[in-house]
Amino acid sequence: MNTEHERRNTANELHALALVECGHANRGDGPRPARLHRSSARRRDAPKDLTGWTHVGPGSVVVENGLLKTVGGIGLLYYAGERFGDCVIRVVYRTTTVDDNSGIFVRIPAPPADPWQAVHSGYEIQILENFPANYVLSEHQKQFGTSWHTTGAIYSMRPAMAKPQKPVGEWNTMEIELREHSYEPVRGRRPDAGYIGIQNHHEPQTVLFREITVIR
Template identity: 45%
Template sequence: MKTSIALFGLAAVAAAAEPRQLFNGKDLDGWSMTGPGRFVVEGGMMKTEGGMGLLWYKGEQFGNCTIRLVFKTTGPRDNSGLSIRLAEEPRDPWYAVHNGYEVQIDAAGDEWHSTGALYSLSKVSKRAQKPTGEWNTMDITLRGQKTIVTLNGEVVNEFVGDQAVPERKQWYEPVRGPRPDAGFIGLQNHDARSTIYFKEVSVNR
């Protein structure tokens, strides 16, 4: 009996640690698009098309968890990102830009705007994105007001909501100030020239 209980307990722990897939590999069920751009499902992957927009996950806010993206770019200047800590449902893509944190995907950007940076707020400590056409794994861990970004197994950014940040210089940069511990999330479609594939979007609590 004790052995059975122990095995059951181990199985329960393993099940609890199993990440939850937010993308089912078939369609965009559970997601909603705002803005002129779009995402399509192609070969079991989500693909950016069209122009500026945000594909956000409906009906649920995320905090105290790790969000995983598995993505690849198709060109050296491809641009995208994950918006996190959105207090309200993003009915306009610029709401996410101004009021959330964007975990950047952009191999060509400077240290404040390259892959793993929190756009214009927290720079990367190193560059860890793989070459164009190769798959990358990015984990975004949310713990209260702390955000930790791990790219291909290397911690590239750690940020706490009340730490000092550069002055806002451009209208399109995010508003400065803390964000909620939990919020909506969304994938950015940056522009019509960028084509990025996502084969996994998952969350582990």
């Protein structure tokens, strides 16, 4: 298991960039790959059923009123039909409380048998705007703050540069750009492609997703 310090040292080698717009779709100061590449967008959003998706671990992700809803956890819903290489993943989500915890997993190299396999072998783009009062801070968080584990961070590898998440109940747009491969001192060369998924963390936290689009 990688230590937090070892994982953090891989940040300069990582070519997975979390670009969080969170509601600024009409502004001209952010990346717009979804609009530029709309014709090549491959939507995986608001399914009427979960055909092609596989869930592992406790809890579930269910379809409710045309949205994906996280229930309990910790678990992972991943798209088993394809491994994705260089692309942009556009995710539209909203939280139900300020403490809601979830994440978008990318570059999972093999079908995970459990959610922790994705944690240790892939990358998580965090969704967590506020650290709940009952969370016990690690020594790293006490020293460097919680931005390594809040919305927009590549979990334990690259901190969030801002706090862009919109208020509870409003929709956020997150765009994650994957390009090239990466090499880490601890885990070695990382795969050029992998599975993508979303995390259901634990009760009572609930995150709703209305769009997951892969753009090439």
